[in-house]
Amino acid sequence: MPRDTASIVTRHQPRATSRPAWPPERRLLAWLHRMAGSPSIRLQLWDQSSTGPDQAAYTVTIADRGALYQLLRSPNMAFGDLYASGRITVSGALDEFLIHLYPSLAKGATLQPPWLARLWRDPAREGASEQDARLNIHHHYDLGNSFYRLWLDEAAMQYTCAYYEQPEYSLEQAQLAKLEHVCRKLCLKPGQTVVEAGCGWGGLARYMARYCGVRVKAFNISPEQIRWARERAQQEGVADQVEYIEDDYRNIGSGVRPMTRCDAFVSVGMLEHVGPANYPSLGQAINRVLKPEGIGLIHTIGRNRPAPVNGWIEKRIFPGCHVPGPVELMRLFEQSDFSVLDMENLRLHYARTLRHWRERFLAHREQVRADYDDTFVRAWDLYLAGSVAGFTTGTMQLFQVVFAPAASNRIPHNRHHMYRQSALAAGGKGSEKETAVAS
């Protein structure tokens, strides 16, 4: 069982039974409801006393006195842990409940006195050292490939936002369309070379090799993912075109990892683990390795304005995670003398991706329960449902940024090349492509 969800259980044993709530506790409950922006949600205590409208679509039940005090002390952190351990329950669909709650929390935050805002604030993350980065990545991505296989797409094991070019796409289709969309943005041509930072299970690298005819060096510090990626590259017959390298992005093109310059640099879903303090190091790595006429793309979760990641997500699910606002994000390119060519926000595509993931995850919940435990299932369900809500309500954004070295004039003339035909039917080989990738 992963370290941190195990600690949810051991640290928060509920008291056997709780006596009825005292009047001051009921008043604290009402105050908590107000500080949450007075959502149309009923908060109920262990003795059935409650606050909030009677006709509310959702009821949150707090099972014991200790849970109430934890929630008052640190609501973000406590809600996650208490939900995971079953001491908080929610009636109704969890994702819809959170979609309902999030805008209210934002309103509530404007009502909080400064001392309370400080007390409840999530801790900010500035950037992980190489050592911390390995631990953080291990924590999340080395849960076991078999776990992620249960609910990610079959073809490319993409654990990042898909591209629903057509709203009715399946997850598999949308992930393939995402890979194609990224390749088009990079204007790849056969024979070119690509460096990828943070390659996950290597699906994008294999796709670029097979369908764009390029050679790829793909970096990742998760041993589990690298192992899988290499096996799949062998099976798919692209092992001679794709080199998976177990190393940190900071070493790309450095003294310890010298390499010839590449035509394209791409990083999908890694920046969230980098942290703004390390953006200059990332920019230097790109500058070391990208040709003066090359093109780069960074795909990352973002926000409309900077704010720390939810404390519970950061502690239990994604340690070391930081999600930039557009200003922070642009600073990466300004500092490193890149020219921003294109930026696309795919927020609602991520909401849809996450709904698909959650459906599959819940369909396999018994399997996950058997492999881990009930706390783990509830924690991950909350994480996925919370992410659906974040991208649906606009708390979270998804940015794809295309950039080039400042002096390059070998940049795409316009964006028609991204839209000439459906991303899935590229070159009229839609079905061929699907079968090829699935086989």
Place this chain on the structure above:
Amino acid sequence: MPRDTASIVTRHQPRATSRPAWPPERRLLAWLHRMAGSPSIRLQLWDQSSTGPDQAAYTVTIADRGALYQLLRSPNMAFGDLYASGRITVSGALDEFLIHLYPSLAKGATLQPPWLARLWRDPAREGASEQDARLNIHHHYDLGNSFYRLWLDEAAMQYTCAYYEQPEYSLEQAQLAKLEHVCRKLCLKPGQTVVEAGCGWGGLARYMARYCGVRVKAFNISPEQIRWARERAQQEGVADQVEYIEDDYRNIGSGVRPMTRCDAFVSVGMLEHVGPANYPSLGQAINRVLKPEGIGLIHTIGRNRPAPVNGWIEKRIFPGCHVPGPVELMRLFEQSDFSVLDMENLRLHYARTLRHWRERFLAHREQVRADYDDTFVRAWDLYLAGSVAGFTTGTMQLFQVVFAPAASNRIPHNRHHMYRQSALAAGGKGSEKETAVAS
């Protein structure tokens, strides 16, 4: 004659004749060449003494001693004034010369000791008051509509970057394509309402009314432009759909100018005159007037990193002009709680637009000389050629940013709607669209 180009002549009368350059002056010339990054350009003094390679493709001749000292004191400012008054001449094509020079100047800037960088630095502009804004805009845009008619496109009098969807487009075609591209990004539908800030001669507003069937309130503080725009709206039969309002963007939707909320907000080429200190005021104006499910677009000249505008351009051509880097630009949206949906960089399209403008300007130089004088012709030629060079070498960028209120989910699903068909041939347009509107 406009105030500031008149002052170029009166302030810088050349000495009648200059004695041969002294040895220290020749050494200063060589030093100036080094501080300009040692370009492959010959600098020559009034007595034929020179520095730089003999085989250089370009020769810059400094006609008198006073000109040399002005150049040493404040090269950006002095070069413009001296070129305009004929005391500096350049052999060869002016735009190609500047394209050659600019990267070298950037290299030179890294060699300058801090005291010199301070001495030569262009002054920063933080933002103009309403009063200053009127004077600044009057200075540039009230030169006379007949002047701009000589070299802008006929159809829509667009004094902003065109969109060369096909590289071979004429200026007229590319300006119409730009208007269509902007309308598509705004997802306009018949019957909607639009607010435009900084409408120039009103071409976009008329286009939106005619081809998208919307009603437009268009703001501008240039009386000359407003007068023209109203006449054209009458002639084109859209005067009942377009209201041109002579007022500052800061008053949009304010107490002095209350108005109902609109479906779209657009501003093309105004932000350069706003200044970062006023970005919050602009954001507030947009927030006052845009519906919660509305869409906005800002089109502006930008840079890869913030730097003051060339001192001569700022003083003689565009007073109060400030060009943001991407970080500054994103701050506008972050501060005002907008979600950035899309950003496109059209830098090379502006280089092409400026080449077309300059060709037309030079074709009418005798007319301009007759209406103004030779100094004015040379000043404007330098401004246009310098802008060609700025956009060609990447000193300048052109950003189009699409945004929406943070909580809106009525945002375009993807960007296919911008590319389904040629922007010029929209709906089999050209003729068909015209008939549709006329009927």
